Amino acid sequence: MARSPLRIFFATGSWAILAFLVLPILVVIPVSLTDTAFIGLPKDHLSLQHFDTFLHSPKWLWATWTSVWIGAIVAAASTALGTAFCIGCWFLSDRAAMIARWVMIVPILVPPVVQSLGFYKFWVTLGLIDTHFGVILAHTLLALPYVTISVFAALTNLDRRIPQAARNLGAPLGMAIRTVILPSIRPGMFTGAIFAFIVSFDEIVGVLFITVRQVETLPKMIWEGIQESIDPVIAAVATILVLMTLLVTAATVARSYMSSKPKLT
Amino acid sequence: MPDPILSVRKAVKTYGAFHALNDVDLDIREGEFLTLLGPSGSGKTTLLSVIAGFTPLTSGSVHARGGDISRLPPEKRGFAMVFQGYALFPTMTVAENVAYPLRVRQWKRQDISDRVAECLDLVQMAQFADRMPSQLSGGQQQRIALARSLSFKPDILLLDEPLSALDKKLRADLQWELKALHDRLGVTFVYVTHDQEEALSMSDRIVILNDGQIQQQGAPDDLYNWPRTEFVASFLGKSNFINSVVLKGADGTLKAQAGGHEFPIEDHNGTAVSGETCLALRPERIRLGAPGAEMFEGRVRQISYLGERCQVLVDHAEFGEILVSHPTWHVDIRPEPHLNVSFGWERGACVPLLSA
Numbered sequence: 001m002a003r004s005p006l007r008i009f010f011a012t013g014s015w016a017i018l019a020f021l022v023l024p025i026l027v028v029i030p031v032s033l034t035d036t037a038f039i040g041l042p043k044d045h046l047s048l049q050h051f052d053t054f055l056h057s058p059k060w061l062w063a064t065w066t067s068v069w070i071g072a073i074v075a076a077a078s079t080a081l082g083t084a085f086c087i088g089c090w091f092l093s094d095r096a097a098m099i100a101r102w103v104m105i106v107p108i109l110v111p112p113v114v115q116s117l118g119f120y121k122f123w124v125t126l127g128l129i130d131t132h133f134g135v136i137l138a139h140t141l142l143a144l145p146y147v148t149i150s151v152f153a154a155l156t157n158l159d160r161r162i163p164q165a166a167r168n169l170g171a172p173l174g175m176a177i178r179t180v181i182l183p184s185i186r187p188g189m190f191t192g193a194i195f196a197f198i199v200s201f202d203e204i205v206g207v208l209f210i211t212v213r214q215v216e217t218l219p220k221m222i223w224e225g226i227q228e229s230i231d232p233v234i235a236a237v238a239t240i241l242v243l244m245t246l247l248v249t250a251a252t253v254a255r256s257y258m259s260s261k262p263k264l265t
Numbered sequence: 266m267p268d269p270i271l272s273v274r275k276a277v278k279t280y281g282a283f284h285a286l287n288d289v290d291l292d293i294r295e296g297e298f299l300t301l302l303g304p305s306g307s308g309k310t311t312l313l314s315v316i317a318g319f320t321p322l323t324s325g326s327v328h329a330r331g332g333d334i335s336r337l338p339p340e341k342r343g344f345a346m347v348f349q350g351y352a353l354f355p356t357m358t359v360a361e362n363v364a365y366p367l368r369v370r371q372w373k374r375q376d377i378s379d380r381v382a383e384c385l386d387l388v389q390m391a392q393f394a395d396r397m398p399s400q401l402s403g404g405q406q407q408r409i410a411l412a413r414s415l416s417f418k419p420d421i422l423l424l425d426e427p428l429s430a431l432d433k434k435l436r437a438d439l440q441w442e443l444k445a446l447h448d449r450l451g452v453t454f455v456y457v458t459h460d461q462e463e464a465l466s467m468s469d470r471i472v473i474l475n476d477g478q479i480q481q482q483g484a485p486d487d488l489y490n491w492p493r494t495e496f497v498a499s500f501l502g503k504s505n506f507i508n509s510v511v512l513k514g515a516d517g518t519l520k521a522q523a524g525g526h527e528f529p530i531e532d533h534n535g536t537a538v539s540g541e542t543c544l545a546l547r548p549e550r551i552r553l554g555a556p557g558a559e560m561f562e563g564r565v566r567q568i569s570y571l572g573e574r575c576q577v578l579v580d581h582a583e584f585g586e587i588l589v590s591h592p593t594w595h596v597d598i599r600p601e602p603h604l605n606v607s608f609g610w611e612r613g614a615c616v617p618l619l620s621a
Binding site for chain 1: 339340355356369413
């Protein structure tokens, strides 16, 4: 195939953009292997000492664990609430339901700083400042729009006659939802839950506004670490997160590849 | 007549200013194959949905077994429905789909598996029990939907255009099968369709709806032979319409004057009134003959050959265009374009219609 200059130009451009997207993420890997005590590339040899520090620091481990369990609760809570909301809207399918869905998206549109300020003012009144519950509540509110988008997308593909068929065959409404609707939209709920977990795990602005000393999440630790020192352990944490993301992505891709292959019957 | 298994009384359903159902009264007899026939927007699907309990009436009521069930939710009515597009549960296997109504009714495990096997046999789908619905063809999904709705032994089976998504050949096969199934099971079928051939071939009784109102109901041959209105005459089969003047003789016999001739007509429906009346005339009841052989003279304009018959358009000076369905064998005359012909019909072929 002839390689026209235009083709070469676009190919190079694409690779350059791809590199620009990926390299800043991957640069943490060599930095995390540094043998120095500050953030920079390895000087004399590669070292795992900063991974060692991370794995033996109660402070870091505790913050990681806090982020994981808060993320898990947020994922569960926002998926449950978001799914209930979506099924209700789907059944109504009127003007009010459409408006409600738009209102639900608003948290994505509002700048995080503005929202966090709101949380701060409100959480002070409620006495939720610097509590785990306060963080879970804030994160659930932030994650809900993502869940509703993903679950509603799954619902729009569902034939309206399917719950009707279930009821016609003798299932009361609640049973029809449990046995017929939920299994059909499970992929959408799963995606929503993953998004919710990531939103919570990654969230920093709100946490900085509404926590003081009691609640330490991983993003907050990283941010504080950068503030007070230039400890390469941050790079080690980042490397672990990048590797975990790659693993999960690879597993997901492999799974969808396997299920897309025709089954032998 | 025995008590109806289901009655609809003065049913009205409005969506804003639109009347989907406008004062519908309907009795369904136990064990019959009843077809609701009408063009789209006629209210036939709304009526089925009202019976199933998905659509609340604006006014009026639905009665079954002597009680008013208008406010009963769909799951408590016990009527099974076969949906357009089948609405099989995509996350369940064929066997799980058929078992669903039994599981909901908390049947014993063994009873469920026996009944599922029985129902899959009934529709000849036993070998597909472990497939997912998405792995089946349209016709197969249709059979599973049927098995699922019959599995809990409902009194009434509601079918919403169940064959409309299938190709013509398969549709014809399934029409025979549905009819045979109805005869075998004795379950009351309420069948919604817009396809008049389907309605004619399967039903014990047809109810023709238009604009949310019942136009006429009766046995297929009664409706076909004796339409009361221009709508029924043209929707159920094809008709020619002839403007005539009807005269009542001293002995009660009726005569119609049209095209410069006078011929006897029969008034089966009691619709004839003296004076200007529109007559409906089926294309296949018109005889074609050589010029002079029949009552009216015309000229062939166009022919469409259909195999066992051909459709002939004949121009007549007064009636305008007359459609004739003419056999292609055992006939005295082979029509060709621009041929002069004569045409006529026997007594009873012309049906007087209600004046609009």
